Structure formats: C-alpha cells, structure tokens
Amino acid sequence: MADVLERQKRRPAAPPRDPxxxxxxxxxxxMRTLRFERAVVLLYDDERAALAGSFGTGVSDAIARELLIPLALVDDPIVASLRGGVPQLIRDATLDERISAPxxxxxxxxxxxxxxxxxxxSTTERPAGQDGKRGAAPGWEHRGEWAGVVLLSRASGVTQSDVDALVPFARQAEEAITLQRDVDLLRDTSEAFAIEKExxxxxxxxxxxxxxxxxxxxDMVLQNRRAELLFRASDEDSAGKRRAVxxxxxxxxxxxxxxxxxRTVATTGREVTLVDPIEGDELIYEVITTPATNYRVGMRGTVSVLKNVTDIRHIGEELARGRERLQSAEEEIRIERDRLDLVLRNVPNPIIVVDNDNHILSMNPAADRLFKPASATSRASHTALANDARFTSFLAGLRLDPALSKRGEIALTDPRTDDRLEMEVSATEIRDSRGAVIAIVSVMQDIGRLRELERRRLEQVLFDSEKLAATGRLAASIAHEINNPLEAVQNxxxxxxxxxxxxxxxxxxxxIAARETQRMSRILRQMLGFYRQQEAMGATDLxxxxxxxxxxxxxxxxxxSVQxxxxxxxxLPRIRASADQxxxxxxNLLLNAADSMPRGGTITVATQAGAGAETELFGRDAVQIQVRDTxxxxxxxxxGQIFEPFFSTKPGKGTGLGLWVSxxxxxxxxxxxxVRSRVGRGTTFMITLPVQGPPSDARAA
Known part of the structure; x- marks a missing residue:
C-alpha cells in the first residue's frame, strides 16, 4: 500500500490555473493607471531554468512566447529584477548590450x-543552491509555480517614477500569486487524499x-464487504440471518x-467458528490479529483478518481419512505381495519379469538358478550370461508377434550341471491404463522332461502295440488255419x-455238432475282425x-550325438490317414536309425509330393517319406528278413516286431x-502313401 501511495504522490499535480x-x-x-501601452509577462520555466514569454498585452502572444532568457545570464537586467525582487529601469532594451542579441x-x-x-x-522561497537545476545560477531558486517578470513599455519612454510606482504592484502580484498557489496546493492535496481513499x-x-x-x-469500527456479510444485518433481512449475524x-x-x-504484541493467528448467514452452515475461520494505534486520536484497537479455512479443514480431514485408507491398502498390498512372493518362490517353473528394454525387473528362485547362479565359478557365470543373452534375443523375436500372449521354445543350459534344458516360454504383455506395454511376464516350463516322459510312454505304447499286433496276426493266422478244416467239417x-x-x-x-461248428465259425470271424479293425482316419499333415x-x-x-x-x-498335400499310426x-524308424549310429551321425527325413518310382502303382496322387541315416x-x-516278425539285428534288444508292425x-x-541299404554307408526307408487313403476308405468316401 505504501508503494501505491508513493506512486500517487509522484503523479503530476492537476494543471494549475492559467496565469x-x-x-x-x-x-x-x-496599464490603465500608469498609461503603459504594451506589456509582456515572462514566467519562470523550471525545466529550462529560464524566463519564458507567456502572454502579452498590446503584443501578440506569439511574439511574447519567442522570448526566452536563461537565468544563468546574471548581468541581464530582466533576470536581475527577478533575483533581486526590485523593478529595473531599462532606457532602451533594444540597444542594451546586457541583454542577449536574440x-x-x-x-x-x-x-x-x-x-x-x-x-x-510568491512569498514562499527556499535557500539558495538547494535545487541544483541545470543552468540555474546560485543565489535564488523558486519553489512556486508562478514566478517571473512583467515587462511594461510606452512609446514616450519610462522614468524612475514609473519604477517607484510599480513597487506596490509587485507586492499585490506576489500576494495574488501566493494565494493562487495555496488554493492549487489545497485542491491537489484534497484530490490526492480522495484518490488514496478510493x-x-x-x-x-x-x-x-x-x-x-x-x-x-x-466494538467494530470499520469493516470491508466480506466482513459485513458476516457481522451486519438490516431490518429487511430474514430473522434467521439476523440471528446468525x-x-x-x-x-x-x-x-x-x-x-x-x-496480551500478545505480535501478529497472531487463531481460529474461530462462525455461522454462514445465508446457508446456515458452520464456517471455520483462521483469524490473524494485529494490534493497531490511531495516533491522531490516541485510540488503540485491533486489525483482524478472517481467512475462511473451512474447505481446507475438510480437505485436511479427508486427506487424513485418505491417508488411513492408503495405509490400509498398503498393508493389504504388502500382505498380498508377500503371499505372491511366497507362491512365486515355491513355483518350480522359472518366472521372469522384464521391462521394455528387456532388462530383468524381478524373477523367482527357479529363474535365479538359470540367470544368477549361487555358484561364483567362472563356468557358472559364463553359462548364466549365455542364458541371459539367449533369453534377451528370444524376447526380441517374440515382440514382433502382435498377440498379447506369446509362446515359443528356447534352449538354455543349467549352470550347475551343464545339462541342456528345453524350455517352453509363455510370455504375456502387461499394459497400463492407456494400453502401453510396461512389462513382459515370462513363465518357463522344462518340456525336455515332458518330452522324455512322452517318449517313454510312446515306447511303451509301441511295445504294447507291437505285442498286440503280433498277437492279432497270430490269432488271425490261427483262425485262418482252423477256418479251412472247419468249413470241411461243416460241409x-x-x-x-x-x-x-x-x-x-x-x-x-x-x-448239436452243426450248431457248435457254426459258433466256432463266428468266433473265428470275430478274431479276424479284431485284427482288421482300423484306427479312425482323417486329414493328416505329414x-x-x-x-x-x-x-x-x-x-x-x-x-x-545324432542330429x-x-x-x-x-x-505337400494333406493325406487321409491315422496320424497316431x-x-x-x-x-520306429527314427529310433532304429539312432541305434544304427552308436558313434553319432545324421538322420535326414524328407517328404515330397508324388510317388517317385512308385508312380505306376499309385499315380501322381501320392506322397513319399524317406528316412535316411548314416x-x-x-x-x-x-x-529280406527285416520285415518278418520277431526278427532283430540287435540281439537282446527290442521285440523284433517294430518293422513288421510298421x-x-x-x-x-x-x-x-x-528299404535300401549299403553296409558302412547307411540305410534309407521309403514310404509311399496314397493321398485319398486306403482303397476301401477312398471308395467309402
């Protein structure tokens, strides 16, 4: 406020009355009394530190305003009259060299x-030399707004008596100027006070x-509009509002x-509870009080500022309740996190969480064993780094798949045992509320063990199927051999x-004999039907x-060491066949080929459309599979014996039924x-199958 008032004081005063x-x-x-013919009034210009022409009588104002006499010209008689306060007689101003040529x-x-x-x-002056205006000569400075010189002239000339006659005029002019200045000052002060009050x-x-x-x-002395809403009521207001006030x-x-x-001297802040006169709600105000003294009348009082903190208090209470809820939620989250950590620690499958840059954020102990081994040996560390590199490359490839959940296989190495691990990875993207991917959770499962279990199961199935097939063929053979003499007996x-x-x-x-032979015939037909029973066939991708x-x-x-x-x-077209068979x-062919390569080697499995050398038998509507080993x-x-039952080139190993069943x-x-084979070079089995399936099935289709 002090700055505002100071700026107000520096505002230019209202323009003074025209001199x-x-x-x-x-x-x-x-002029009428002393018979002067012409007159020019020169007023002091504070900015230029000079006497400047203002107006004239008997002289045009334009010519009068051309006059400009700097106060620095101390020898000038016109300047001397102002400084000395005494009228000066100038016999001929047009020839007086004390006056400048212009x-x-x-x-x-x-x-x-x-x-x-x-x-x-005017009668108000200040000591010499206090203003310091540029060009001002020492010895006199004027504070008033109207100060200057009147030049009076007549064609017949002027005398000393004219000078003496002008002394009373000078005093009257000074009194008039002073009075006018006081009036203007009072007017400016009143205006400034009104502006400041506004x-x-x-x-x-x-x-x-x-x-x-x-x-x-x-008792309340002054109050602003906000305070009036709380503490003032009129007779026209409702009874409820007056009661609240x-x-x-x-x-x-x-x-x-x-x-x-x-008895607190310093500014203090306290709280008071009031009533909203309009709504009737409870309002909480923070009151800042400052002792005040009116030195003009010697009265003491208090200035109070009431700040409505109702919403702030309510917000504070809500924040406190929110903080309690947040703490409860944090506790629940902590319990849930501990429970989740307990579950993850006990899950045997490796679980890894990575960010968008494939940096590992967290993992369970099963994953730690693969990527952060407890053993500090260089071999284990090297294996862990290799696993990390493979996994990072694998994830980079998975990111190209737009699906939310992705699945793939990766080969890792156990840092403890150097065993090769075949892992199936199920990766799921985690997105934020805007749909942006923030992390990927990958769950690994060792499918090598599952495949080994599946292989063993299939081996057992093969073994059982071979025995079953052998039994079936044996039963069929016996049934066939018995059926011929049985027909003769029936005849x-x-x-x-x-x-x-x-x-x-x-x-x-x-x-009785006829019925029993018929029953035996039915049993033999059932045995033959069991042997010839076929698996359900469908479209198969070889x-x-x-x-x-x-x-x-x-x-x-x-x-x-077999690849x-x-x-x-x-x-290759799909064929009608039993996929399991x-x-x-x-x-059978892959396992036999592996058994024939004890020192390792390569098995090549090739498929092609067409029957190759069997085209005359099958035509073009066939496919061929070749299994070659080294x-x-x-x-x-x-x-010539490999397709016979119970024949084996591996003594003491297998049943000898695999190729016969196949x-x-x-x-x-x-x-x-x-089959085609050369000793020391390898063996090739060639299987040719019709696309439409067996002839009977094709006819049925």
Whole structure:
C-alpha cells in the first residue's frame, strides 16, 4: 500500500490555473493607471531554468512566447529584477548590450524599447543552491509555480517614477500569486487524499477475506464487504440471518476478548467458528490479529483478518481419512505381495519379469538358478550370461508377434550341471491404463522332461502295440488255419444231416455238432475282425507329423550325438490317414536309425509330393517319406528278413516286431514300405502313401 501511495504522490499535480486569469486583471488596471501601452509577462520555466514569454498585452502572444532568457545570464537586467525582487529601469532594451542579441531582436519586434522590468514572486522561497537545476545560477531558486517578470513599455519612454510606482504592484502580484498557489496546493492535496481513499477502499474490499478494525472495547469500527456479510444485518433481512449475524458478533467478540487477555504484541493467528448467514452452515475461520494505534486520536484497537479455512479443514480431514485408507491398502498390498512372493518362490517353473528394454525387473528362485547362479565359478557365470543373452534375443523375436500372449521354445543350459534344458516360454504383455506395454511376464516350463516322459510312454505304447499286433496276426493266422478244416467239417455235417435226417435217434447229435461248428465259425470271424479293425482316419499333415515325432526323440538323439535334418516339401498335400499310426511308424524308424549310429551321425527325413518310382502303382496322387541315416547299414543277406516278425539285428534288444508292425500299418493305409541299404554307408526307408487313403476308405468316401 505504501508503494501505491508513493506512486500517487509522484503523479503530476492537476494543471494549475492559467496565469493570465490571475495577472491580467492586475495588469490591465496597472496599464490603465500608469498609461503603459504594451506589456509582456515572462514566467519562470523550471525545466529550462529560464524566463519564458507567456502572454502579452498590446503584443501578440506569439511574439511574447519567442522570448526566452536563461537565468544563468546574471548581468541581464530582466533576470536581475527577478533575483533581486526590485523593478529595473531599462532606457532602451533594444540597444542594451546586457541583454542577449536574440532577446533584443524579439523586443524590437514587439516594439518594447524603453521598459520597466517588474518582478513577480510568491512569498514562499527556499535557500539558495538547494535545487541544483541545470543552468540555474546560485543565489535564488523558486519553489512556486508562478514566478517571473512583467515587462511594461510606452512609446514616450519610462522614468524612475514609473519604477517607484510599480513597487506596490509587485507586492499585490506576489500576494495574488501566493494565494493562487495555496488554493492549487489545497485542491491537489484534497484530490490526492480522495484518490488514496478510493484506492484504499478498493484494496480493502478487493481482498477475498473479511477485514475489520475493532476498538479497545472490541466494538467494530470499520469493516470491508466480506466482513459485513458476516457481522451486519438490516431490518429487511430474514430473522434467521439476523440471528446468525448476532451469533457471529457474539462469538467473534468473545474470542477477541479472550485473545486480548493474552496480551500478545505480535501478529497472531487463531481460529474461530462462525455461522454462514445465508446457508446456515458452520464456517471455520483462521483469524490473524494485529494490534493497531490511531495516533491522531490516541485510540488503540485491533486489525483482524478472517481467512475462511473451512474447505481446507475438510480437505485436511479427508486427506487424513485418505491417508488411513492408503495405509490400509498398503498393508493389504504388502500382505498380498508377500503371499505372491511366497507362491512365486515355491513355483518350480522359472518366472521372469522384464521391462521394455528387456532388462530383468524381478524373477523367482527357479529363474535365479538359470540367470544368477549361487555358484561364483567362472563356468557358472559364463553359462548364466549365455542364458541371459539367449533369453534377451528370444524376447526380441517374440515382440514382433502382435498377440498379447506369446509362446515359443528356447534352449538354455543349467549352470550347475551343464545339462541342456528345453524350455517352453509363455510370455504375456502387461499394459497400463492407456494400453502401453510396461512389462513382459515370462513363465518357463522344462518340456525336455515332458518330452522324455512322452517318449517313454510312446515306447511303451509301441511295445504294447507291437505285442498286440503280433498277437492279432497270430490269432488271425490261427483262425485262418482252423477256418479251412472247419468249413470241411461243416460241409460233412450238412451231408450227414441230409442222409440221416429221418433217423430220430441220430438227428439230435448231428444238430448239436452243426450248431457248435457254426459258433466256432463266428468266433473265428470275430478274431479276424479284431485284427482288421482300423484306427479312425482323417486329414493328416505329414510335415507337422515329422516335426512332432522328431521333437519327441530329439533329446535322446542329442545324447547319442545324432542330429535330425528335415527336408520337408512345403507344397505337400494333406493325406487321409491315422496320424497316431503313422507317428508310430516314424518313431520306429527314427529310433532304429539312432541305434544304427552308436558313434553319432545324421538322420535326414524328407517328404515330397508324388510317388517317385512308385508312380505306376499309385499315380501322381501320392506322397513319399524317406528316412535316411548314416549308420552301419544292413547286410544284403538280412534285408529280406527285416520285415518278418520277431526278427532283430540287435540281439537282446527290442521285440523284433517294430518293422513288421510298421509295414502292416503302411499296408493298411494302402501304401508300400521299401528299404535300401549299403553296409558302412547307411540305410534309407521309403514310404509311399496314397493321398485319398486306403482303397476301401477312398471308395467309402
């Protein structure tokens, strides 16, 4: 506020009254009394530190304003009259060399030759040399606004008597100037006071808080509009509002009285509870009180600023409740996190959480064993780093898949045992509320062990199926061999029934024999039907079947240093077949090939559309599978026996039924199975299958 008032004081004062209004009546009377013909009034210009022409009588104002006499010209008689306060007689101003040439020229133009220079000065002056204006000569400085010189002239000339006659005029002019200056000063002061009062009013009422002044008896002296809403009511207001205002006055006065008893000198802040006169709600105010003294009347009082903190208090209470809820939620989250950590620590599968840069954020102990081994050996550390690099590269490839959940396989190494681990990774993206990916959770599962269990199960299934097939074929063979003589017995019984049909004693025995032979025939047909029972056939992808079978035995083959190389025809058509039976055939061939390579080698599995050399038999509507190995090969003398039951080139190992059963499966599909082998070079099995399935199935379709 002090800055505002100071700026107000520095504002330019209201423009003073025109000096012509004050001086012209005196000047006209003087000229009429002393018979002067011309006159020019020069006023002091504070900015230029010079006497400047203002107006003239008998001289045009334009010529009068051309006059400019610097106060620094101390020898100039016009300047001397102002400084000395005594009129000066100048016989001929147009020739007086004490006057500067430009001024003499202007005086000549104004026809001011003989002149009397009479000073115009107010009665308020200041000591010499205090202003320091540029160009001001020492010895006199003027504070008033109207100070100057009047130049009076007549054509007949001027005398000393004219100078003496002008002394009373100078005093009258000084009194008039002083009076006018006091009037202007009073007017400016009143205007400044009114302006300051207006700004003070806006300042107090522009504040959003209630501000009021109370005297020593706690009676309210002044209050702004905000305070009036709380503490003032009129007769036109409702009874409820008047009651609320009365309550507010009572509560605030009581609180103020209590605070005054504490005799606090400094500004203090306290709280008081009031009532909203409009809504009737409870309002909480923080009251800042400051002792005040009106030195003009010697009264003491208190300035109080009431800041409405109701919402702040309510917000504080809500924040406190929110903090309690947050603490409860944090406790629940901590319990849930501990429970989750307990679960993750006990999950046997590795679980890893990475950020968008594939940096590991967290992992469970199972993952620690792969990526952060407890052993500090260089070998274990190197293995862990290699695992991390493989996993990072694997995740980078998975990110190209737009699906939310992704699945793939990765080969890692156990840092403790150096065992190769085949891991199936299920990666799921975690997104924030805006849908941006913030992390990826990967769960690993060791599918190598599962595949080993599956391989062993399949081996057992193969073994059981081989035994079952052998039993079935044996039963079929026995049934076939018994069925022929049984047909002869049935024919003989038929002839006997014809011949002895009339013999009542023999007839029952012949009927019994006929019925039993028929029952035996039905049993034999059931046995043959059991052997010929086929698996349900459907559209089968041979390429996928080859990859699946290779995956099942991959670990066992790696242990024997055997690799599988697939050469699959991408244009291979689907065939009608039993996928399980063909998988059994492929597994038999792969395991036999591995057994033939004890020192390791390569198994090549190739598929192609067409029947190759079997085209004449199958036509073009067929597919072919070749399984080649780089093993020891099969001697020529044994090639003709490998498809016989119970024949094996591995004494003491296996049942000798694998190839026999495999050939039977291929033949049941309407295909052929051939072998080509060279000792020391390897063996190739070629399977040709019709696309439409076995002939009987194709006809049914």
């Amino acid at each position: 012509r209004e004050t001086l012209e009546p005196l000047l006209d009377e003087l 001024v003499r020229e202007t005086l000549t133009k104004a026809k001011l030759g003989p002149i009397v220079a009479a000073p115009l000065r 700004w003070l009013w806006w300042m107090v009422n522009g504040v959003g808080d209630a501000v009021l002044v109370t005297d020593s008896n706690n 009365w309550m507010n006055n009572f509560l605030f006065t009581a609180a103020l009285s209590t605070w005054n008893l504490e 003989a019984l038929y002839l006997l029934q014809k011949e002895f049909g009339g013999d009542a004693a023999k007839r029952p025995y012949l009927d 390429n996928a079947l080859v990859e699946e079978a290779g995956g099942l035995v991959a670990k066992r083959l790696r242990e024997r 599988i190389a697939n050469q699959l025809d991408p244009g 063909l998988k059994q055939v492929l597994l 093993g020891d090969g099969i001697p020529d003398e044994l090639l 050939q039977g499966i291929v033949q049941s599909h309407g295909g052929t199975m051939r």
